[in-house]
Amino acid sequence: MTRAIFIDRTFPSFRYDKIMSHEGYYKGMQIKRWQSTLNSSSEQNIDLTNIPAENIRNFSIIAHVDHGKSTLADRLLELTGTINSHHSHSQVLDKLTVERERGITIKAQGHVDFNYEVSRSLAACQGTILLVDAAQGLQAQTVANFWLAYNQELSIIPVVNKVDLPAADVERVTKQIQSTFELDTTNIALISAKTGLNVDKILPNVIEKIPHPTGDVNESLKAFLFDSWYDTYVGVVCLMAIVNGKLQKGDKIVSAHSGNKYEVADIGIMHPEQVPTGYLHAGQVGYVICNMKAAAEAHIGDTFYHIKSPVDPLPGFEPAKPMVFAGIFPIDTNEFNKLDESIAKLTLNDASVSVQKETSTALGQGWRIGFLGTLHMDVFQQRLEEEYDANVIITQPTVPYKIIYRDGASKLIRNPSEFPESNEMTHKIIELQEPMVMVTVIAPEEYIGSIMDLCGSRRGEQLEYNYLDELRVIMRYSMPLAEIVTDFHDDLKSRSSGYASFDYEDMGYQPSDIVKMNVLINKKPVDALAAILHRSQVSSIGREWAKKLNNNKTKTKNYFYLKISSKRQLYEVVIQTAIGGKVVARETIPAMRKNVTAKCYGGDVTRKMKLLEKQKEGKKKMKMIGNIELPQKAFYDFLSKRSGTSKLKNK
Numbered sequence: 020m021t022r023a024i025f026i027d028r029t030f031p032s033f034r035y036d037k038i039m040s041h042e043g044y045y046k047g048m049q050i051k052r053w054q055s056t057l058n059s060s061s062e063q064n065i066d067l068t069n070i071p072a073e074n075i076r077n078f079s080i081i082a083h084v085d086h087g088k089s090t091l092a093d094r095l096l097e098l099t100g101t102i103n104s105h106h107s108h109s110q111v112l113d114k115l116t117v118e119r120e121r122g123i124t125i126k127a128q129g130h131v132d133f134n135y136e137v138s139r140s141l142a143a144c145q146g147t148i149l150l151v152d153a154a155q156g157l158q159a160q161t162v163a164n165f166w167l168a169y170n171q172e173l174s175i176i177p178v179v180n181k182v183d184l185p186a187a188d189v190e191r192v193t194k195q196i197q198s199t200f201e202l203d204t205t206n207i208a209l210i211s212a213k214t215g216l217n218v219d220k221i222l223p224n225v226i227e228k229i230p231h232p233t234g235d236v237n238e239s240l241k242a243f244l245f246d247s248w249y250d251t252y253v254g255v256v257c258l259m260a261i262v263n264g265k266l267q268k269g270d271k272i273v274s275a276h277s278g279n280k281y282e283v284a285d286i287g288i289m290h291p292e293q294v295p296t297g298y299l300h301a302g303q304v305g306y307v308i309c310n311m312k313a314a315a316e317a318h319i320g321d322t323f324y325h326i327k328s329p330v331d332p333l334p335g336f337e338p339a340k341p342m343v344f345a346g347i348f349p350i351d352t353n354e355f356n357k358l359d360e361s362i363a364k365l366t367l368n369d370a371s372v373s374v375q376k377e378t379s380t381a382l383g384q385g386w387r388i389g390f391l392g393t394l395h396m397d398v399f400q401q402r403l404e405e406e407y408d409a410n411v412i413i414t415q416p417t418v419p420y421k422i423i424y425r426d427g428a429s430k431l432i433r434n435p436s437e438f439p440e441s442n443e444m445t446h447k448i449i450e451l452q453e454p455m456v457m458v459t460v461i462a463p464e465e466y467i468g469s470i471m472d473l474c475g476s477r478r479g480e481q482l483e484y485n486y487l488d489e490l491r492v493i494m495r496y497s498m499p500l501a502e503i504v505t506d507f508h509d510d511l512k513s514r515s516s517g518y519a520s521f522d523y524e525d526m527g528y529q530p531s532d533i534v535k536m537n538v539l540i541n542k543k544p545v546d547a548l549a550a551i552l553h554r555s556q557v558s559s560i561g562r563e564w565a566k567k568l569n570n571n572k573t574k575t576k577n578y579f580y581l582k583i584s585s586k587r588q589l590y591e592v593v594i595q596t597a598i599g600g601k602v603v604a605r606e607t608i609p610a611m612r613k614n615v616t617a618k619c620y621g622g623d624v625t626r627k628m629k630l631l632e633k634q635k636e637g638k639k640k641m642k643m644i645g646n647i648e649l650p651q652k653a654f655y656d657f658l659s660k661r662s663g664t665s666k667l668k669n670k
């Protein structure tokens with residue numbers, strides 16, 4: 020995997036290692052060797068702004084999470100003198116607070132969410148280093164990334180990393196690479212990015228095996244935008260690969276996707292920070308600052324051309340496609356405006372989220388936000404909380420379902436509230452469809468049984484089962500995306516003691532028997548708790564939800580249930596789950612009427628009335644808010660942990 024998209028977006032200083040253009044290598048020994056091989060200039064101080072395309076190598080480093088991309092990138096940058104070895108790790112490897120706190124690598128876990136962006140980043144390269152951990156061997160993302168690179172027809176250089184580890188099994192891993200990818204491993208570099216061992220063997224390979232970019236500087240400008248981030252001072256900074264022609268400061272350019280016009284205010288290379296050069300020519304990769312106001316204007320995969328010389332856009336562009344939608348609401352409705360501002364600021368920097376206002380009867384005014392995946396959603400929530408001090412409730416994530424009408428039209432729905440009524444279903448609609456994905460799982464053989472159970476319980480259909488070597492199995496399943504967004508990853512990890520890895524790719528839409536399940540509290544549907552489910556899951560999930568909502572013994576973090584239970588004294592609470600008018604499950608929390616007049620000894624009727632009145636008021640207030648006075652965490656916990664029963668049993 021290239022350096023992570025998410026982190027890159029947040030920390031511009033990371034980006035240099037995503038696409039390492041030629042600039043990084045001009046000062047290194049390897050480059051001198053390369054230069055002498057090519058019989059070109061041997062001068063020491065090379066003008067970075069004027070390098071012929073033949074001397075450029077644009078490549079990226081792809082790998083499974085933690086296989087060593089950043090460490091290798093640092094070593095290569097040191098080796099080439101782009102950074103010195105005192106350029107402390109803390110700066111280069113600085114991480115988001117969110118990331119540290121979660122103890123996971125956001126970008127890595129989020130790779131699944133960001134596959135499109137990664138494929139666009141790869142499209143800006145001619146080659147890639149496929150890095151594999153010598154102890155862990157091939158993992159699901161290694162395979163997914165290999166195919167992304169292969170499909171882009173990139174030159175792929177396999178490298179085995181972490182050979183210094185006692186658990187390293189170089190022979191086995193090399194064999195895996197050879198048999199799975201049919202890559203030539205005869206002289207494969209066996210390195211330790213940590214100690215620096217053999218890292219110098221990589222660059223000559225890069226120079227020899229990765230072709231130089233083939234653009235023509237004399238043709239009309241064709242610039243390819245593959246990444247961007249928002250800088251408070253200068254606005255949007257774009258990373259572009261110049262495919263043809265030359266782009267200069269002051270040039271007027273047009274986005275092929277939006278038709279928007281911009282003027283280049285600053286342009287240069289990443290070395291590793293921004294170094295202005297005044298122009299970029301065919302074959303170069305660098306940064307471009309023009310008058311883009313929000314990250315949403317920088318469409319990854321977009322093509323730019325000079326205002327007077329339109330060109331055909333490069334293939335493969337897709338507008339950002341959020342696949343997970345959820346409602347976000349302030350806990351304290353007085354914070355609506357503040358939250359509105361915070362969300363606007365966050366989305367300024369994140370082009371891949373979509374935002375719409377939404378109103379819920381249970382939760383008030385909020386937003387419907389579309390994310391690339393659940394990790395993207397978690398990170399967004401966490402950033403709202405940490406950076407903007409917001410307290411929010413996030414509803415159950417929903418994938419986009421498709422409605423096919425009798426007249427041939429179709430519509431995507433992203434919210435259970437948009438689910439068609441039964442009348443419409445009978446008369447206007449032919450079928451409902453849900454998004455499917457192909458899941459790739461790699462795991463040691465001993466966990467396969469349990470993983471197959473998991474995939475089966477998630478409506479998965481096995482497409483492939485193969486041995487990677489004598490110990491590890493690779494399986495592919497077709498599975499509804501909805502099953503992945505509800506904790507599939509956590510479940511997979513817990514069933515395999517952390518040894519299984521997975522990735523998924525889009526498989527389009529498939530007809531599906533889906534229904535909307537309502538949760539009713541005292542007969543009132545709570546819109547924020549509605550969910551779209553497959554019919555086969557309704558009875559088990561319906562019963563489970565009702566039980567959970569009535570579970571007054573739970574001492575877990577599910578405060579929601581406790582909260583409802585704590586209202587017991589005042590009135591009866593009936594919890595039901597239902598599809599249309601058909602109740603699936605019912606739970607009752609009996610009323611325990613508090614005798615508020617007990618302390619009034621006879622006589623004082625007025626006081627008695629007053630107290631009864633007060634109690635009634637209280638009840639009214641409670642009913643009015645439908646018992647949903649919830650701590651955000653409780654709501655979130657309930658909502659995010661609500662999927663199939665089989666899964667919960669195994670937790």
Ligand SMILES: Nc1nc2c(ncn2[C@@H]2O[C@H](COP(=O)(O)OP(=O)(O)OP(=O)(O)O)[C@@H](O)[C@H]2O)c(=O)[nH]1
Nearest residue numbers: 084085086087088089090124127180181211212213
């Ligand atoms: N022993 C050993 N550890 C290494 C080596 N290379 C990297 N590591 C360690 O492996 C861990 C992950 O390395 P990173 O460079 O962050 O891996 P990455 O692939 O960039 O990870 P993500 O960006 O999180 O996907 C770190 O603790 C590194 O110190 C190596 O050659 N040997």
